[in-house]
Amino acid sequence: MKKTEKRTSRAEQKARRPQEILEAAFEEFTVKGYAATRVEDVAARLGVTKGTIYLYFPTKEVLFEEMFRHMSTPFKDVLDSVGGFKGTCADRLRTLLLLAYEKIPNDRKTRELLRLTLSDGTRFPDIVDRHFDEFIAPLVAAVRALVDEGVSAGEFRRGAAANYPDVVASSILHVAVWRLMFADRRSIDGPAFMEAHYDLALNGLLQRS
Amino acid sequence: MKKTEKRTSRAEQKARRPQEILEAAFEEFTVKGYAATRVEDVAARLGVTKGTIYLYFPTKEVLFEEMFRHMSTPFKDVLDSVGGFKGTCADRLRTLLLLAYEKIPNDRKTRELLRLTLSDGTRFPDIVDRHFDEFIAPLVAAVRALVDEGVSAGEFRRGAAANYPDVVASSILHVAVWRLMFADRRSIDGPAFMEAHYDLALNGLLQRS
DNA sequence: TATCACTGACTAACGGGTTAGTCAATTCAG
DNA sequence: CTGAATTGACTAACCCGTTAGTCAGTGATA
Structure with a gap:
């Protein structure tokens, strides 16, 4: 089935x-979800048969979990770098948002992992925890650090928004969900x-002077 | 199986x-998703057998689609009422947000329909359209109308945020997704x-004067 | 009111198709 | 030739959708 290519031993x-x-x-599970994906589909995509899959992974469940782990690429490191940047908090907020947009709604891998977490998280609690540790917690922590610093420096207002930093970043999710839902049918x-x-977040945070 | 109760003819x-x-x-599909839910599970929940389900619905697919339709309760009407309210745009924004929070993340039905739209929308394009028409479009339209009015009245700034009204409401999604993901494991x-x-949206919109 | 023929909602059991997981046979690089 | 990698036929279990048969409830009749 797999044609012999000289270059691969x-x-x-x-x-x-x-x-x-x-x-x-990853390709199969994200399109069809866990239950509707057949192990044979995964094999066919590689041009091998089901048996081959079972030489490397003991069950479909393990295959799914390891796939999820393999596709979660580090985000925390990228975010931490923002802490070292110079400039006003406004500038750094912009950088932070840029990074977050790049990683969450613009990166197909992350976006599709979000879909899987929502659809199959009930059956696989581990992936929910992983999603939280990998994406949500670091982002919220980074926003909180930046907002706190802005408030201390007198650049940002004190107020409800500064106390619940999730709200500053949460619009990012809108783009991710939109793309998951509508794919190419409705562009954003x-x-x-x-x-x-x-624009909205910055003006919402800045001192009204 | 069903014991005879005098009061029900x-x-x-x-x-x-x-x-x-x-x-x-609804209960079964939202927990397990379309593929992993057995028609027998739905029947068992009522204390009847699978055959009974097929007396009322021709296929599992039709059952799913009709369930989705039956559980989508009107939202547009509620939102339209905000148009008639008196008060500053700031006040009406608050009312609008209250209504939207009540309907989207706080209402289990709507929340779970969002999950289904994301997990099984690929297989059932109709429910994606329905979701858009029922929830997203009316909400965005309501926000846009309010923001435009605020700008015309000089109460709100012109700016990027005013031109892309989705961003004003999009944080609502954060709460819905959070609850879908973590249920009772992490409260919000x-x-x-x-x-x-x-606080953030209003200050982001108001004239800075 | 008591009897009883009839209806139809429901059940139980099954056919047919599908899929996770297995393993003896096959292939092919070294 | 040898043995590791791969195949693909096979099994057991599962689940959708069907249908012959059951029996509770109904209502006409006396």
Whole structure:
């Protein structure tokens, strides 16, 4: 079935297999969800048969969980770098939003993992925790740190918004959910939305002087 | 199986059945999703057998679609009423947000329909359209109308936020998604979040003068 | 009111199709 | 040739949708 390609030795192929399988699994699971995806579909995407999958992963459930882990790429490190940036809190808020938009609604991997967390999180509590630790907690922490600093510096107002920092970043989710729901059927202007978000959040935070 | 209760005649029972089935279907489908839910599970919830379901609905797909329709309760009418309210645009924004929070993240029905739209929308394009028409479009329209009026009256700033009204309401989604993801495992303070949202949005919109 | 023929909502059991997981046979690189 | 990687036929379990048969409830009749 798999045609023999001179450039890949058996050892290389075997070493590559797990990753290939996890990536094929990602494509299938995100389109159909856990229950509706067949292990055979995952195999077919690689041009192998079901048996091969079971040489590398013991069950469909384990395949799903390891796929989720494999596709969660680090976000916390990126965010932490914002702490080191210079400039006004307003400037750094902009940078933070840019990074968050890049990572959450603009990155297909992250977006689709959000879908899976919502659809199959009930059956796989681990992925919910992972999602929280990986994406939500770091982002909220970064926003909180920035807002607190802005308030201390007198640049931002004290007030309800400053006390519940989630609200500053939460619009990001709107774009992610929109894209998950409508895909190409209804487009959303990402940059324009982000500008609007930044404009509203910044003016909402700034001292009214 | 169903014990004879004097107070329910056959005719009454039969008239009630479709609704009972749709509500049982809602409970099952929202927990497990379309694919993982068995028609027998829906039946068991009512204390009847699978055959009974098929007396009222021809296929599992139709059952799902009709359940979705039955559970979508009108939102547009409620929102339209805000147009008639008196007061500053700030006051009416608050009312609008209150209504939207009540309807979207605080109403379990709406919240769970959002989950289904995200998980199974790919298989059932109709429910995506329905979701858009029922919830998203009316809310965005209401916000846009209010913001435009505020700008015309000189109460709100012109600016990016005023031009992309989704961003004013989008934090609502955060609470809905949070509750879908974490259920009771991580609580979120709804009223406090709404206050923060209102505070940020209003200050973001008001003239800075 | 008491009897009884009839109706129709419901059940139980099954056919047919699907899929997770297994394993003996096959292939092919080294 | 050898043995590791892969295949694909197979099994057992599952679930949708069907249908012959059941029996509770109804209402006509005396």
